[in-house]
Amino acid sequence: MFDKKKEIEKMIIKRYWSEAELNELERLCKDSNSLRELRIGAIGKFNERSWQSIEAQIRRHKDWITHSEKGKLEKASKEDALEAKVDFSEEDRHLIDELQKSPLSVKNISQMFNVAKEDVFRLIDRLRLGGYEIEVAPEIDGERQVFLRKEPIPGQIFRLAPITKDEIKILVISDPCLGLRTQQGNLLATAYEIGEKEEVYFALVAGNISAGKSSPRRLGEYFLRTFEEQVEYIINHWPKAPFKTYLINGPTDLTFKTDKGQNLGYAVAQERLGDLRYRGDKEAIFLAGKDTRIAMVHIEGDATTYTKSYPLQGVTENYQELIERVLENNLPPKIVLVGGTHSFALIPPRFPLSPKKKRDICSINIPSLYSITPTQRGKRKRGGSPVLGCWILTLNFDKEGNLKDILYDARDLTAYQKKDDYLEGPEIKSGLSEEQIKILKLLEEEPRTRGEICRILHKSTPYIEELIEGLKNKGYSIIFDAAEKRIKLEKVLKREFKSIALDTLCVKRIKTLDFSDTHIGHKKSRWDLIPEVYRIAEEEKVDEIHFCGDLFEGPGLKHRQLIKGEMAISGADEQRDFALSIWPKSRIPTKLILGSSHDFEYLELAGHNITETFARMAALKKLGKLEFIGEDTIWCRGMAEMKDIGNLLYHPSGGIPLGLTYRGQINIERLVPIVDGDFPAKILKVGHLHIAIFMQYKGMVCLFVPCLQEQTQYLAAKGLFPWIGFWVTELFTDAYGNITRVILRYVPFEPQKRNKSLKRKT
Secondary structure, eight states: OOOHHHHHHHHHHHHSOOHHHHHHHHHHHHHOSSHHHHHHHHHHHSTTSOHHHHHHHHHHTGGGOOSTTHHHHHHHHHHHHHHHOOOOOHHHHHHHHHHHHSOEEHHHHHHHHTOOHHHHHHHHHHHHHTTOEEEEOOOBTTBOEEEEEEOOBTTBOOOOOOSOOSEEEEEEEOOOOBTBTTBOHHHHHHHHHHHHHTTOSEEEEOSOOBOOOOOGGGGGGBSOOSHHHHHHHHHHHSOOOSSEEEEEEOTTTHHHHHHHOOOHHHHHHHHOTTTEEEEEESEEEEEETTTEEEEEEEOSSOOOOSSTHHHHHHHHHHTOOSOOOSSSOOOOOSEEEEESSOSEEEEOOSSOOOTTOTTOOEEEEOOBSBOOOHHHHTSSOTTOOOOBEEEEEEEEEOTTSOEEEEEEEEEEOGGGOOTTTTBOOOOOOTTOOHHHHHHHHHHHHSOBOHHHHHHHHTOOHHHHHHHHHHHHHTTOOEEEETTTTEEEEOOOBOSSOOOOOGGGTOOEEEEEEEEOOOOBTBTTBOGGGHHHHHHHHHHHTOSEEEEOSOOBOTTSOTTOHHHHTOBSSOSHHHHHHHHHHHOOOEEEEEEEOOOSSHHHHHHHHHOOOHHHHHHHHHHHTTOEEEEEOEETTEEEEEEEEETTEEEEEEOOOSOOOSSTTHHHHHHHHHHGGGOSSSSOEEEEEEOSSOOOEEEEETTEEEEEOOBSBOOOHHHHHTTOOOOBEEEEEEEEEOTTSOEEEEEEEEEEOOOOSSOOOOOOOO
16 A cells, blocks of 8 residues: 555645746746747656646746747637636635645635635535646545646646535444454454545444453453553554544443443544544434434444344334424434444335435444354354444435435455454464475464374374474474363464455456336336336346246235225236236346235136246247246246356245344245255345345345335235335355345335326337
């Protein structure tokens, strides 16, 4: 990584004109007989500077211009200004004048014009639109320098792209628990490396930055036990980054505060004022854009409940109320980030983001950055399988600063955790034999008995002892623990955290659009949205479209829809023909399965697989590559393999549990033992429930796919409101088949305000 401070110093030095340079430029001006001659001579003499920089100096010293084409330079400047057609205000011109003299910090400009620091970038953008190439350097010691690199070229005006983006990227992490033997410092460094590569605006840490004060029974799980040790370690080892980090104290951090009044988060931030900011205990609210509030919370106690979404649902509900408080602002957050859950889970907003939908909240579980401890592993709780990783959230805003879209980027680093990551690994010195290197690697993993080493290397005990003695002579500290009867390699504390190579994390990539439950034939079907689904699929350039069942409403007998007058189209042939008449043409392959309830009714009553028939007839009508992939006799499930990554489309039966992710977890636990080359399920896509949720659990992705149907009488009677929308899912795996990255875009639709009659295409 390059030294940013040196780079900025270099830029500052290069910007200033020395007295010797100005004297030389004055001589060239007076000796040149034409503008062309002056330009050639000046560029040759000052080859490290642009002509625009040289020309700016000439304009400031017009008395130097003695050649016969003196007027041409001034004329070109006037024509240039006319061609730009940018009306610069006095404020703009003042900023140009100041930047021509020397670089300024963002803070200087903010104070100079009495505007917020964020508004400084809008001033810069106006100048860039006028052709002034202005650069904002990375932050150093809390300051960002602004440089005027080039001025408009005479006769050529290029409107430069604005640097102010209508998006903010945020790195979100939780629970590094530094001081535990199971901490994963290299993964913390990896998260920051990802944040730097993605150019995040800032990072949020949802607590438990330290291991905290240990209980007597857990002393063996800590390698740092006191407040002072942990604070010093965090200050020295926390990754340095070009963006700020905002952190809160979690329950482990507060063990010192409740005992001795020692505030760990505050103490760390005080020593790292350049990049770390302390924002309170257990909860903090952040403002982005115009009025988008982001709540970051660390839940109390051990949150390793079985249903991963349950704590998340509870925290989110605590922010939702219809009371408009009179004496304080209780505007709920748009995004709730929950730490302490050790999992990836996302419940997106039900509706398109809008200032009117104040209580429609996006809820996100944050994974941890430490491995499960022996105490946690020994608890009799199901679901104790923590996920390690981080989120990159991209918030997109409209021109007024209102949040309009969120892109979710989940980075799963669970596969890269390492035992004793807090210790330095042994250095492989020259002169070691292959067998000695193998012994070092074995002892690095864990202490071994002599017998274990002999069996692994297939060598005798005296030979192994001779190899170990040779390692000791090379300077390795290897001891025999008489109590454990095992050989141990003594290691020292790691001096710094190192990121794993990011280019190894994403080897294979697939991209799909996932939708479900259109219920064509029902009056509440939103079949009118299907063309929009395919339009966005083309726009997103997805590889495949996956449909997770209940394409049709069926005969209308299951919930007595026919009797209740809820059916718009009755009969299998009529429903199928209508679907064919409205289905858009597309070159993107579409994979479909049969629903376990509504589609299945035709199979139960007459042995007719309506979805398979629809797919075949769609191909005959040249609507595209529609393929029915339901398994024989298990039509409600089908495998779509893409680059050896299995997408298991599934349409179950039954209702929605209180903990929304429960059914996904149960299914994953049953799938994990049977996944192999013949059944390569890595992604479970679940229809039927009319909900939209993402989770990662035990190495699998589970996507609850929403519907394209309004609330029906059946749902209303149960007090359920559907998510109407679809997912765009981009997924990456490493060379070992681990899912390491999932980029999610959820596209919701507004419910209709009035009934819409079905009309057949003509």
